[in-house]
Amino acid sequence: MAAVMATGLALSACAPTAGSAAPAESGGTKAAEPVNVGIIYSKTGPLAAYGATYYEGLQAGIDHATGGTGAVNGAKINLTYADDGGDPDKAVTAAKDLIGKGYKIIGGTVVSGIALKLSEQAAQNKVLYISGPAATDAIQGINKYTFRSGRQSLQDVATAGSFIDTKGKKVVVFAQDNAFGQGNVAAVKAVLGAKGATVESVLVPDGQELTPFARQLIDAKPDMVFVAWAGATSGTMWQTLSQQGAFDAAPIVTGLGDAATFGAYGEATAKISFLNHYFPGASGTEVEKKMIASVEKAGKKADLFTPDGFVAGQMIVQAIKEGGSDADAMVKALEGFSFDGPKGKETVRASDHALVQDMYQVKLVQTGGTWAPELIKVVPGDTVAPPEKK
Numbered sequence: 001m002a003a004v005m006a007t008g009l010a011l012s013a014c015a016p017t018a019g020s021a022a023p024a025e026s027g028g029t030k031a032a033e034p035v036n037v038g039i040i041y042s043k044t045g046p047l048a049a050y051g052a053t054y055y056e057g058l059q060a061g062i063d064h065a066t067g068g069t070g071a072v073n074g075a076k077i078n079l080t081y082a083d084d085g086g087d088p089d090k091a092v093t094a095a096k097d098l099i100g101k102g103y104k105i106i107g108g109t110v111v112s113g114i115a116l117k118l119s120e121q122a123a124q125n126k127v128l129y130i131s132g133p134a135a136t137d138a139i140q141g142i143n144k145y146t147f148r149s150g151r152q153s154l155q156d157v158a159t160a161g162s163f164i165d166t167k168g169k170k171v172v173v174f175a176q177d178n179a180f181g182q183g184n185v186a187a188v189k190a191v192l193g194a195k196g197a198t199v200e201s202v203l204v205p206d207g208q209e210l211t212p213f214a215r216q217l218i219d220a221k222p223d224m225v226f227v228a229w230a231g232a233t234s235g236t237m238w239q240t241l242s243q244q245g246a247f248d249a250a251p252i253v254t255g256l257g258d259a260a261t262f263g264a265y266g267e268a269t270a271k272i273s274f275l276n277h278y279f280p281g282a283s284g285t286e287v288e289k290k291m292i293a294s295v296e297k298a299g300k301k302a303d304l305f306t307p308d309g310f311v312a313g314q315m316i317v318q319a320i321k322e323g324g325s326d327a328d329a330m331v332k333a334l335e336g337f338s339f340d341g342p343k344g345k346e347t348v349r350a351s352d353h354a355l356v357q358d359m360y361q362v363k364l365v366q367t368g369g370t371w372a373p374e375l376i377k378v379v380p381g382d383t384v385a386p387p388e389k390k
Contacts, residue, residue: 015284033228035072037078037105037182038104039079040081041084041365050110050259053304054110054302057307057313060310063313064310064313069248082095082098082286086111087122091118091265104327107131107149107312114137118131122143128146128330131297133308134150136146136154146308147355148355149312150277150305155185156187157187157188157191157226159225159361160188162377162379167197168197169224170198174202174225175201177203177206181229200222204237213239213247217241217249218244218246221249224251225246225249225252239264255277256362259303261373265371274363275374278305283342288307307342311355314341318334319337351388356381359379360378361379
């Protein structure tokens with residue numbers, strides 16, 4: 001969850017286009033002009049693994065939504081990629097370059113700070129922007145030109161609240177004392193506090209011994225603990241909570257990341273309740289099966305953010321199909337758009353562009369000596385939808 005909150009960018013060479021254009025009509029009529037789409041994502045850098053799954057999902061989504069042609073209404077979709085390396089300034093430079101060349105659609109980024117910068121560019125230049133896995137709530141309803149193809153933090157928190165009835169209960173957020181941790185405290189207060197929970201926090205400054213804070217958490221006598229943690233100290237943090245008996249004090253809920261993190265929880269693994277955005281096989285829909293098959297055909301594996309790329313492909317195709325190259329028309333084409341995505345029925349809420357979608361409760365179980373996710377419950381999208389922004 002934590003790593004989703006950061007990333008950047010550096011311009012790269014143009015990648016091959018997705019699919020091929022429809023042929024010119026008989027009688028010598030010219031084919032429709034290609035539609036240029038700029039994608040800003042983490043090809044390199046600390047979040048390259050996330051960027052890779054987004055990219056792979058996007059390829060599959062474009063292919064699925066165009067029936068394998070890579071074209072909409074006879075117009076070929078030209079995808080140009082910019083490498084997202086963690087620098088918002090470079091991201092803005094790349095976006096300006098693409099927009100200056102006439103691009104009307106920009107997509108991508110895992111990083112919340114970059115998503116905010118790109119949303120500003122979208123509004124200033126009146127182009128469509130479809131954010132990727134960046135989970136920031138700040139782009140919800142920020143302007144008419146900004147959408148997202150993934151979930152947002154408020155949906156994570158609401159899913160955490162689905163594990164127990166939080167009304168009249170005490171929820172303690174255990175997190176690092178930084179912008180990410182403080183943001184999660186704010187989100188828990190906004191969502192679970194509004195549902196009648198008393199929300200407190202234990203925030204740990206960087207470099208501090210964890211044991212006293214684990215004791216502070218236990219002494220708070222929570223009914224549920226929400227953990228928001230990132231970085232190299234994650235393993236030590238989970239070990240400390242386990243050693244100090246925090247799992248005996250209350251249910252502990254956190255977000256399940258990508259497959260690379262499944263073995264990172266140590267002896268606490270089987271005790272943690274995980275909220276989840278996606279894992280392969282979570283929904284079992286026909287669209288999900290097609291997405292997984294397409295990604296595997298390309299020699300890759302679906303993971304946490306593959307659906308974010310796939311849905312971006314579906315949204316791009318819908319925008320072009322109904323809006324052509326006119327940004328305002330593309331916005332109208334996406335507002336209220338309801339479609340079958342990899343996670344099932346997904347809807348772009350017209351009022352603030354929140355993407356309403358199912359979420360999951362999961363646990364990690366040992367399979368063949370490794371940990372793998374197992375679905376506990378599908379949490380319906382309308383029950384964990386972000387509060388509406390007018």
